[in-house]
Amino acid sequence: MATKYERIADALREEIRAGQLKPGTRLPAETALAEQYDTSVPTIRQATGVLVAEGLIEKQHGRGTFVRKAPTRVVRDNARHQWEKDRARASEAERLTTGATERDTGLTINDLVFEASYEQVPATAELAGMFGVPEGATLLQRTYRTRYREERTPLNRSQSYLVLDMIASNPDLLREDQEPWPGGTQNQLWTVGIELDRVVETFQARPPTPEEVEELGLPAGVSVIILRKVGIDTTDRVVEVADVVLPGDRTELTFTTKLTRW
Amino acid sequence: MATKYERIADALREEIRAGQLKPGTRLPAETALAEQYDTSVPTIRQATGVLVAEGLIEKQHGRGTFVRKAPTRVVRDNARHQWEKDRARASEAERLTTGATERDTGLTINDLVFEASYEQVPATAELAGMFGVPEGATLLQRTYRTRYREERTPLNRSQSYLVLDMIASNPDLLREDQEPWPGGTQNQLWTVGIELDRVVETFQARPPTPEEVEELGLPAGVSVIILRKVGIDTTDRVVEVADVVLPGDRTELTFTTKLTRW
DNA sequence: CAGGATAAGTCCTCAAGAGGAGTTGACGAC
């Protein structure tokens, strides 16, 4: 015999699954639900709290409790690291299996706004260790935020680090006033004689910190994806490290691994 | 002015961050905290509930509330799709940037137990669409569970699908009694004339369903990573689809993308 | 007609308390 609030949560969850409560619908008020299920308001709040944590409903202070819509997802693909010509090789099989979300959302890069800021910072012990430079060495830190046109909360926040000494031969890379990294990081690094060989991406999912909730405008119950991207050049040096914070409910990542046999 | 429970949550969070409350430590009892912060037990429970959702603490009925240890992470790397010889090419740069967790945990494949079961199921509309077969066509479904030796809850659950007709030429693939897929899926498919060309992996993070909480023994506040792996052969056919459910707090995924220039 | 005040409806905070259920260690019976 489950507890009272669990039974209520189950009942509501079932109504949502069955489609009786459609996305966007407002649930009855807490007092109404309390009467309907013959219990008190705190017990109702406990039940709805479960569904919030599951990401099924969303509470809005003063407005009501609503069934959440499936959020718009943004697809990231590791093919973005490749040159354009290579991307064109994407075949029908890929489109069948991964293109669906992109088609559904109908979003293109033009619907997004990018913001960037540059700063010179000393290397932390962790970053210094990865780059193989002394702790405190000067790094160029670029902070990116991506948002939908006409939305305030960004879709992601990314901080990328380069060792200043490695890129000093091209002062344009340090100019704040120009479009950040036209042609992409790979091309930019090429202009200072660095040839990127491969990118290693590591990531995990965890609940957001309060700061991340604030910055990304996350509803309760969603997690963030933490992605660390490490760029390695043809001489096996770590030349770029980037930490990206992505909202878990709005992000879908795709990676293609080509298999080799020699 | 933040609310009372927020201030309490902030105070406890700060104690944890500062290391005054070390991982594994038991927090004072709810009644003691209520007295300490001059409030009621429900308010204390609300405050600690925030930290549970953030994954910082864990409540154990009858025992107490404990500061969570950083969970053991299992690293998945897309290099696992490659032949062994290729893996050996992993260089110092990779080890610097991604090998740390593997070294820290000290876990090898020998510490893990694999369970598998086979079943023949009709293709759902979604799977049929991906494979390009009629809906209801017979699929071979393999269900995997991975667990630590001497732990009951599995680390992950994976369901993999193959089209029966494609692999029918090797009846050994259907034998339940043998070690599942010796040599790996890539080698096994080779025995039926299928040459895997690439693997496309798509994933997202979301809160777990109650069933997943049950099956994977997830503490409150952690999310699951849903990974869909699609194997494509050299003739651009989708030959394998696998859905993997991973606990977000115990999993770290790594992908290496080799950049090309032609 | 525009703008602000108001009222109703909503979810949120906080309190105090009773009883229940899981865990642990101490104690006593055997």
Place this chain on the structure above:
DNA sequence: GTCGTCAACTCCTCTTGAGGACTTATCCTG
């Protein structure tokens, strides 16, 4: 000494009640 019982401690459930804060629509004022 071993085992089971029991008491103490823990977190969990649920209740009742009061007031606060946010949102929206209505109504009144200018």
